[in-house]
Amino acid sequence: MWFRHSGAGRGLRTLGVLTAAFTTVVASATAATGAPAEEPAPQPPSGVSEEYVVSFSGAPETAVAQIEAAGGTVEDVTEQVGIALVTSTDGAFMDDVRARSEIRGAARNHAVGTTVPGMPHRYAVERPRGGSAGHGHDPSRNGQRAEPLADLQWDMEMIGATPDAAQRTATGRGVDVGIIDTGIDASHPDLAPNFDGERSRNFVTDIPDIDGPCEVESCVDPADVDDGGHGTHVAGIVAADDNRFGIGGVAPDATLVNVRAGQDSGYFFLYETVRALVYSGDIGLDVVNMSFYTDPWLFNCSSREEYIEGTVTDEELAQQRLVRELVLGAVAYAHERGVTLVGSAGNEATDLAAPTRTDETSPDYPPDTARPRVVADTCLNLPNEAPQVISVSAVGPSTTKADYSNYGLGDIEIAAPGGWFRDFVGTPRFQTPGNLVLSSYPLHVAIAEGLADPTGQPVDEFSINYCDDRGRCGFYTYLQGTSMAAPHVAGVAALVIGERGRPTGHGGRALDPAVVAAVLAASAEDHACPAGGVEDYTDEGRPPEWNAVCEGTTDVNSFYGEGIVDAVAAVRR
Incomplete structure (x- = not known):
């Protein structure tokens, strides 16, 4: 069922321009930490669908092409701040997409298919x-x-x-x-x-x-x-x-x-x-x-x-x-x-x-x-x-x-x-x-x-x-x-x-x-x-x-x- 993202509420959208203010805030999510790194976590096996957030620079069209070349399917784009919601069944997707020139960073949005019977309510x-x-x-x-x-x-x-x-x-x-x-x-x-x-x-x-x-x-x-x-x-x-x-x-x-x-x-x-x-x-x-x-x-x-x-x-x-x-x-x-x-x-x-x-x-x-x-x-x-x-x-x-x-x-x-x-x-x-x-x-x-x-x-x-x-x-x-x-x-x-x-002008009010x-x-x-x-x-x-x-x-x-x-x-x- 997790391939229904492209249904109501989530089509591929380009909604504006990447803002300079956001570009100033966002740095590479995979920058070196200056400390000894632990071994990377194991990648999910191929064939298991995962959902990712991918941050990109430049034109959305270019980023989409690079995401797809890395084995991802773009479900949604929020162009104003340069991010895409992506699904992939490729276990090496994150390593591959992070190596692309227009990609600033990538991380799992959440795992898919985790069964937790009787899970308590968050609140x-x-x-x-x-x-x-x-x-x-x-x-x-x-x-x-x-x-x-x-x-x-x-x-x-x-x-x-x-x-x-x-x-x-x-x-x-x-x-x-x-x-x-x-x-x-x-x-x-x-x-x-x-x-x-x-x-x-x-x-x-x-x-x-x-x-x-x-x-x-x-x-x-x-x-x-x-x-x-x-x-x-x-x-x-x-x-x-x-x-x-x-x-x-x-x-x-x-x-x-x-x-x-x-x-x-x-x-x-x-x-x-x-x-x-x-x-x-x-x-x-x-x-x-x-x-x-x-x-x-x-x-x-x-x-x-x-x-x-x-x-x-x-x-x-x-x-x-x-x-x-x-x-x-x-x-x-x-x-x-x-x-x-x-x-x-x-x-x-x-x-x-x-x-x-x-x-x-x-x-x-x-x-x-x-x-x-x-x-x-x-x-x-x-x-x-x-x-x-x-x-x-x-x-x-x-x-x-x-x-x-x-x-x-x-x-x-x-x-x-x-x-x-x-x-x-x-x-x-x-x-x-x-x-x-x-x-x-x-x-x-x-x-x-x-x-x-x-x-x-x-x-x-x-x-x-x-x-x-x-x-x-x-x-x-x-x-x-x-x-x-x-x-x-x-x-x-x-x-x-x-x-x-x-x-x-339309009955509304606004204040800084x-x-x-x-x-x-x-x-x-x-x-x-x-x-x-x-x-x-x-x-x-x-x-x-x-x-x-x-x-x-x-x-x-x-x-x-x-x-x-x-x-x-x-x-x-």
Whole structure:
């Protein structure tokens, strides 16, 4: 089935000119490291199809001819940044294509035909289980909020993204927000009014061995569905409509554009990620939310010297360099075209400013190939650590940094509500669903994942099926993670652009991403480090190695960056 790339969504395209800015960023992915090289990894046997990303210089036509001469079949070209998606059954393809004059580098996009029965969902960590029941729904607490489930949205109250606060001034009208994720369920009643189906795209082909059976013959889902659920949850935080139904988003009048780069299983491979970023720049999106990292490497190194502990093959190092160069280039491409880029800092409880980083999960694809390693802090988590991306850490409802959230002085720009199941230890709220972030979720995914029974009714207190008196129903679930924190910032960015941006002539608004970032930083609510400078999570049941040292001042520190995002101050500043 893996030869369906040439079907819907992936024909050979030449979409523009190779940009000088990208050429400056991209160097050879196979440059010498200056350190003794290990033996190259074995090549796949001939006859087994593999998918590759090939970076090229010069004319696409010349590159395509050289790729084909090396035994590859070009499935797609993103000419703006000089890359091609290629399949090949030739075990020597990478060695051959790298030797060609117009080729800058090549690496596997992902393996093909890896069978992993019962593989866990990538985002399982964001759905804790156990603890006390109850989410405390009390419609009488809604006050001026029209949304029936508004009293469950502590996150919106925390940042002032409510009709009686920031949304009295700005609602995101005229602002386009791209969601680079697993998709958006455009049939959800809270998302349908704001969904732009015309500009939404899916750059992903389902892989049955990790994503489950294909839902359509081509394995390329329509751009208005989400079979993973994560993207729909993110989209609801950004822009669930204020329609007297379900929940409300941070920017309830913003337009949602699905720019899908994630597999149903939660993997975000290199080519799809770059393709989505380039598309976001080309169509002029105002904001893009990126709650993911590019697989298969949590941290991408460029040289063997950056490995403090652990081993790496030549091929793996070349792949990491190519991820760095292509994602950094694609981020720069989108940013230069006016896209404000917001990313989640990650859920590894890691100090990103420390001299070294421990990684026990990479490479995470193919599964079961990870080898523990310790690498230097120059090995980057991408796209989050690209210089143009606003990096967001997560807090719980008490405003304490969530134990899982990454942190780091100089790495975290701003904090936002991400939920924390273990917040309020020693009180009845400890380990209750209400400590997490409630947002929209596809019903069919909820049923498939066992969150709801076959009739659509939730099986526990972690989800809600809301129906109005007209018979419309929408499913919602609680999740936690920096994946949930980032879209709060993306939503406030949309409010800022809607309030301060210049008219574009078609009802839209636009604002320089540097200005947006500056407003977000200047308006964030300062949050001091904990007394003594250490957040101790042992009371919450974590081992001592989870304790985190906070560095910096009340104005700027490693936990909260410039502070917790403040929608009211941002739109009034």
